Amino acid sequence: MGQKLLLDTVHIENIQTYEGYAKQGGYQAIAKVLKSMSPEEVLEEVKKSGLRGRGGAGFPTGMKWSFIAKPEGVPRYLLCNADESEPGTFKDRYLMEKNPHLLIEGMIVSSFALGCHTSYIYIRGEFMWILHILEKAIAEAYAKGWLGKNIKGSGYDLDLYVSPGAGAYICGEETALIESLEGKRGNPRIKPPFPAIKGLWQSPTVVNNVETLASVVPIINRGGEEYAKIGIGRSTGTKLISACGNVNKPGVYEIELGISVEEFLYSDEYCGGIKGGKRLKACVPGGSSVPILPHYLVTKTAAGEQRLMSYESLSDGGFATGSMLGSGGFIVFDEDQCVVRNTWNFTRFYHHESCGQCSPCREGTGWMEKVLHRIENGHGHMHDLDLLWDVQRKIEGNTICPLGDAAAWPVAAALRHFREEFEWHIKEPIKCLKGNYGLVNEPALAV
């Protein structure tokens, strides 16, 4: 059984309360920081830990923090991105619901390291009940002197607030999040300037995911070097994975990075295998935006090596034969699922969520949705497949924010690996309405 650093105490009944959390060693990291560490030393520990952003991009957190501008007399802001909306992902929600004080402590430590005196948690509006949980926990932290003026006599001041969104996937993109927190439509900003220079109200700002900020607590408690010993290579520490789709045990699991995909998918400690004893057809391992993998590339790489749950191994083979760890939204498809239908569904999602600023994304996602709907419903043409490929290629890289790429990649990967299933829909319009194609064959190795 792997180590748990974030979910080790979630089974304890009153862990949601200050007393429960403090009893399990809570608020020791911030106590240690305020007593004996400088902001630079905290940053150094985070750099040593190798922690990478847990929201999906995997950018080194310490490096991101080191970019923040420090002009005299200008406030800096730390924003927690709790706008968890990537299909397949429900880990931050679980962490905040079960262990709100861990996030709060992580935010106090991180705010101290960045020199912020006001920080916000931006949470998706649908999670309003979690906003209430967080506000209750924040009130407890104020009452116990861990927030407010002159925290525990250290001279350090910090205010922490929670602010809701109102239903917009795009607000998980950091500049859209900032716009939304300023009370505007969630239209991403053109970068540069990056938030680290000009973010919230034109002040230097760092935006980090919930799990990233929570992970700062065990990093301080153990030391960055100890944290970095967990995991494999540049994938250090633990990661929350939310498993869903056709598995026996959907749910949120904390894994040590580097366990095999096979263990995660089939062992009883995690997913417990495919539901109903069916065969695996495909897997989207890191949230809806990352490339789908056909069954023969899930547990093994194209080179025949064991595939691991790590940033590097999941992307082994590039987009040709690999995918990404992404947000950790692990979506499993059994043999009875239809890849065309799912691709249409995901494309409808991106069309709905496109903010509409950039033509390639606004128009392209709509085109893809319509073409995929036509194919799925038995009205497709062979040239539609070339059209789809062309549209996704023209979205990728041509938009202000990564939503365009996120919409293009699932379509490209589905066409790449499941072309015969798309062609079957077009050639067999009656059959495709009644049944599913089943598993695709593994292509013969090129000689």
Place this chain on the structure above:
Amino acid sequence: MGEIKEFKPEILKEIDRIIKQFPEGNQKSAILRVLHLAQNEFGNWLSADTMDYVARLLHLNPIEVYEVATFYSMYNVKAVGKVVIEVCRTGPCCLVGAENIIRHLENSLEIKPGQTTADGLFTLKTVECLGACGYGPMFQIGETYYENLTEEKVDGILNTFRTAQN
């Protein structure tokens, strides 16, 4: 001009608390949360009158409120029923039967997504991923998530609201 709207004193106090979370002059940042409160208070939707009232409260131009209200999918800018059922239609929920649940809701309520029942009790909305992928199929009513839904569970939930209505 429609009816004159006014929040209850305790809500005005709450709004004051929210505005103070932002540096002076940035009360615009409170807009999303205040619109949630307004929607809860004034019939589950944001009429032009409601939006104008929010604009006056926050010292904003009405257009600043309209453009936010029309961007975010949680805000209803048309009248809806007393109970708004927001059912997830995104991929992971569909892998575990969301489409059957949506069909069952359509049949039980005799409406399509986007419509309200004749008695004004239920509005059915299909929405994108609500972050409950491991617990699908699911829908949200108000602040509550109803997860791992079956047709029987759905019937029970609908009946609870029907009974409460009578």
